[in-house]
Amino acid sequence: MLTIYGPKTNGYCDGVSRRAFLRIGALGMGAGALTLTDLMRAEASQPAGGPTRHKSIINIFLGGGPPHQDMWDIKTEAPAEIRGEFQPIQTNVNGIQIGECFPLIAKMMDKFAIIRSIVGASGGHDAVQCMTGRPPRANANIGGWPSIGSFLSKLYGPVDPSVPPFVGLAARTAHVPWSDPGQTGFLGTAHAPFKPDGPGMANMTLRGISRDQLADRRQLLRQFDNIRRDLDTVGQLRGMDAITERALNVLTSSKLVDALDLSKEDPRVRARYGDGKPYQYQYDGAPTVNDHLLLARRLVEAGARCVTLSYGRWDSHGKNFDLVRDHGRKLDQALSALIEDLDVRGLLDDTVVIAWGEFGRTPRINKDAGRDHWPQVSCAILAGGSLKTGQVVGSTNRLGEYAKDRPVTFGDVFATLYKAMGIDPETTTVPDPTGRPTHLVEGKAIKELV
Secondary structure (H helix, E strand, O other), rough: EEOOOOOEEEEEEEOOOHHHHEEOOOOOOOOOOEEHHHHOOOOOOOOOOOOOOOOOEEEEEEOOOOOOOHHHOOOOOOHHHHHOOEEEEEEEOOOEEOOOOOOOOOOOOHHEEEEEEOOOOOOOOOOHHHHHHOOOOOOHHHHOOOOOOHHHHHHHHEEEEEEEOEEEEOOOOOHHHHHHOOOOHHHHHOOOOOOOHHHHHHHOOOOOOOOOHHHHHHHHHHEEEEHHHHHHOOOOOOOHHHHHHHHHHEEEEEEEEHHHHHHOOOHHHHHOOOOOOOOOOOOOOOOOOOOHHHHHHHHHHHHOOOOEEEEOOOOOOOOOOHHHHHHHHHHHHHHHHHHHHHOOOOOOHHHHEEEEOOOOOOOOOOOOOOOEOOOOOOOEEEEOOOOOOOOOEEOOOOOHHHHHHHHOEHHHHHOOOOOHOOOOOOOOOOEOOOOOOEEOOOOOOOOOOO
C-alpha cells in the first residue's frame, strides 16, 4: 500500500501519525510485493548516443505455443492430416498469404512482418525466451538474465518521472509462467515491471490530503533526509532523496492513473479494439483481454518504454481449430486496431510491436483434433519501430516441421528489437554483479528488417 495520510492516531493535529504519513509501501506489484521506491531506485543515466525520441516496445506473449501452420504459415500443399481446416487468404502484399482467421491483419499486411523460421526454443511452457532472448536459467548463478524491459529501464530510465519505464499488464495465471511480465535478473528489483493489478492502484491518488499539505510533508521529508544523510557514514542513504521524489511524483501527477483509466478513451476507439469476450479456452492460462492492447498504447503514449502482456492460452492439445477460430479472430481485431491506432497517432515508427509464443505446434494433427508441442520451429509477427515491413522472413519445409531457410534465433529477434529501440546490440554492454561488461543478447539483428 502507498500511504500518505495513514490511519488516525494521536500524532499531528490533523490526526496523522509522524510515521504513517511518510510510509510508501508495496504498490500494485502483485506477488513480488515490490515497493514503489524499489521501482524508482537508482535511475541510471542515459547512455551516450541514446535516442532523442521516446522509443518503446509492446511485447505480446501468446502463452502456450501458437500453431504456426494455422496462423502465419498455412501449408496448402501438405496432406490433410497436417494441413488442417484453415485456408490461406491473400494479404495486401503480393505473394504473402496468412490464415483465414486474420482478415483485418491481411488488409494491412504492408505494416507487418512475419518471421516463419524461429529456432532454438527450449520447449518449456514459460515466457523466458520471449522476454530475454536467452534460454531459461541463463546466468542463474548471478541472478538470472534480465528481460528487455529491465534493460531498457536500466539503460534509459523513465521518460516521465510519474510513469514507470517498464509495465507488465498480465494478471496472474494459474500456470504462473504464462503471466511472467519479464524478470529483472541480475539488475535487481530497481528495474522490475510495474504491475497495475491489485489494491495498490486505489492508493495512487491523493485522498484526504491537498497538494499543499503534500508539499509541506515533502519538505519535512527532505529535512529528515538531510539529518539521516548527515548521520550516514557509509553512504548507504545517498540518492534516497531522488527515490522519494520520484515516488511522490507519481502521487502528484495523474498521468499514469489516467493512462490506466479506459473510461477516458474514446468509445469508438474502444469498439475498434473489442473486449475479447467471452473468454474461452482459458483454463490455466491468460484470457483474451483486448483491452490490454489498448492499455499498452495508452501507456506508451504516456511514457512507458516497455509494456508486456499475455494474451490467450494457445496450448491446443485438443480442439486446436476451435481455439484458433476464437483466439485468432479476437487477436486479429485487437492487433490490427493497435497498429492502426499507433499509426494514426504518429507513434508507430517509434513503437515496435511483437506477438509470439514459446514454441510452435506439431505438424501432424492428433486424435483430439489438436496439435502438440513442437519446439523445432515457431513464428512471430512484428510491426512498427521503423522496421522494414510488408515481408516474410524465413520459411519452413512443406510440412512445417523445421526451418527450410533463414533460421532465426530468439537472440536474433531480440537483437532486432534492441536495434529498433536505438540500442546497438553488438556494442552495448552492462556490468554484471561481478563488474564484467556483458552484452544484452547473443544474436545478430535480422538484416532484412532493420
